[in-house]
Amino acid sequence: MAPPPHRLYSDELSRSFQRGLPIANPQAVVYTDVHGQCHVRPVEIGDVGFIQPDHGHFVSLFNVHREPGVDGQPLSDELPDGFVPLRRHTIMSVTDLTPSFVSESVSVKEMNVAASGPYIGGFAGFAATSKRGAILATPDPIECHNAHHILSYRIYARDNIEGWVDLAKQVDDRIELEDLILVTGVDRTTSWATAVFSDKHLNAGFGLQIQFVGAGPGVQLACRYTWQNATGALVNAGPAPSQLTATAHPRSWDLSIPRDAEHQPLNTVCDQTLFVRHLRAKRRRPWRGLKLMARGERNDSDNEMDDDPSNIDITSVPERTQFTDSLEPILDYILENTRANIAIAHDDDLNFSSAMKIPSLLSSIIDLRNGIGVFLFGQPEAPVQQIQLSQDFWGELERNIAAERSIYSNRLGSSHTKEVLAYLPTPDSSDTPVPTGQEREAERAGKAPSHIQHTEHDQRRRNDGQTAPLSEPSHSRSPELIDLLARGRAGEFSPKRLQGQMIGQTTDARPLTPPPDVPGMSRNHGGHC
Incomplete structure (x- = not known):
């Protein structure tokens, strides 16, 4: 079965950009509480959730940093058993002005800008060298936020992730451990346009027309997207107008905008999620997709099944395609080089993918506890007593x-x-x-x-x-x-x-041995933007 388009989109952009998991449907999700009140919430650092299997947007279950019932956090009885919030430490934020992200097979062939009345119009033309690719257009500024100390998230996930699965299944019974995501970084913007194609060549003249409106001194935001000659590609743009009436979130641009609705930007709030840095897990399943079936017939004389072992068949059972992303090689490495039943990986681990070509090179720094294996990269802001490495x-x-x-x-x-x-x-x-x-x-x-x-x-x-x-x-x-x-x-x-x-050219005379109270961990650096 072919993967859904949103999976194809994420896979294509992941190969070209190491910014985390690309979100194919960046729109902020509208959540309706038990009182019928609607709340629009973008993805935030600390969110635990999953990619909705049909539509490709991120569904948040809860946030590891929030107290029950505070700022949209569910009440205690809707949280995992024994939930204790994780202390939130340093968050780094920068602004990125990258106008587009394209997969390896796609190139930008034409770019032009022209003024027309109150608008500034721009056109970007694209071409592809294969029948498969993805495009993300981001003409508005991107706000990038990253948690600085990832090790505390690794340990928190290791200690709690198995309890998150039952909660997720209450929302969508198709969700498995492999679907769950703990967000440690997020890129958001105000508007966007996407395209994905598979088994199709892009038409000549395929491109995106964008119109901007002046929205204050030195600020221009997109007010209209129009895909041209897009036959064969699945295109989208957002946010949808219905989302723009109820957001009360992060920062919005302090704008002086004409009242004429025709001249309004699509959105002035950075609540559209483009990429997330994340932790994800995978379970060891040696018999995945197999089911035992008995061939014996009912014996009316003793109401027992035939005990002959030859009456047992092993039958393959079709199932939903397991969620995968760029972390899959890291997760497999942990499972293959340890006795872990569950592996946990983070986007930062991809920095060591070359070293993982060597069997056992990194296996000694995989922390294995209660059957869960996780790399010990990233130094916490506060000492984490659970981690012990020998000085040797x-x-x-x-x-x-x-x-x-x-x-x-x-x-x-x-x-x-x-x-x-x-x-x-x-x-x-x-x-x-x-x-x-x-x-x-x-x-x-x-x-x-x-x-x-x-x-x-x-x-x-x-x-x-x-x-x-x-x-x-x-x-x-x-x-x-x-x-x-x-x-x-x-x-x-x-x-x-x-x-x-x-090589005998050290300019820093400090010894390289770790201090006694540092268990050989590194500081985790951001800079995804």
Whole structure:
């Protein structure tokens, strides 16, 4: 079964822009409470919800930061059992003026602007090199908001996400764990236009006509969108006029607008959600889609079924297509490299997708608790006591990476070897044997077999029982690995300083060992915009 258009739209833009999950239907949702009152709410940081399977808009169930019954938060009996709000920390906000986002196969062929009466008109023409693509036009300013400390959201999701599924099923019984999203960042604007196409070539002259109206000193907002020659593409624009009567949310532009309705902007409130940064989970399901069926017939003499095992069939059962997005490779990596029953991933984890080509490279920094695995990237604003990493971890990671290099040198063909080994440090001695799992355990206990050669760095680590600063071996590391080791050793994002020390050009004389109270975590940087 072909995916719905909104899934195609999100997949196409995700491949071109690492801004999180693209929302195919950006409109703010109208929620009606038990008293019949309507409320228009955009997506906000801390929202837990899902993408509506049919229409592609984000449905919010509750917000992890709000008290019950406050600012649109449901009452206690409509929240997950034992709900405790998560403290909200630093939020970063910037304004983005990107006018359009197009998928890899699409290009902008024509752009022109002309003045006509009270309007300023613009036209953008598009062309595509394939029969599949997506377009998002955003002529109005985009407000980008990001939570700065993601680790607290990772831990909160790990501790609570299984309890969110039952609540979601009360809203839509098709929702599974994989559908749930915890928002940690959001891009919003006032108006937009979208197009998505599949198995169709775009017509010649396909494009978007936009009219703007002056809305105050130096401010122009879109007041009309018109798609041209759009046969074969599914096009949309918004917000819908019915949404514009009841919003009381974020910031709106302080405008001086003529009273003539024909000259009004489509919207003056940044409540249309374009992208969300998010956490998502996936469950291990080895028998997904299979169902046991008995072939035995009713025995009237004893009212029992035939116990013959041959009377059991395994039948495939059709089901709704599971929700997937750009986090799928990260979730699969966690499930494949740990014994976790559930994996949780965040958009920031995609920064390490290259390192994940190497088996076991990152598996040691997956926190596995109660059957749930999550990467320990991102430093919380307040210390998180649940996370414990040994001081020996980062030095141990270096040795394991060197061992992986030797393994791949022996197992892979020459063409693939170069690609894979680019992500691994070069051992100091090419004839150093690869330690077995038992030998690694013995080495950690200070009882390494005599035939294993150790570097001076390893010897210092055993002598003082601490993680030594990086020595200056002639390692060749990828940027991803440099970043990973820098985060662990310095407790901060400092790959340049680490790389400088590796080649004897360190400009910062501070030691790279982490402070005793920092469990090897990194600060999580925003900048999605």
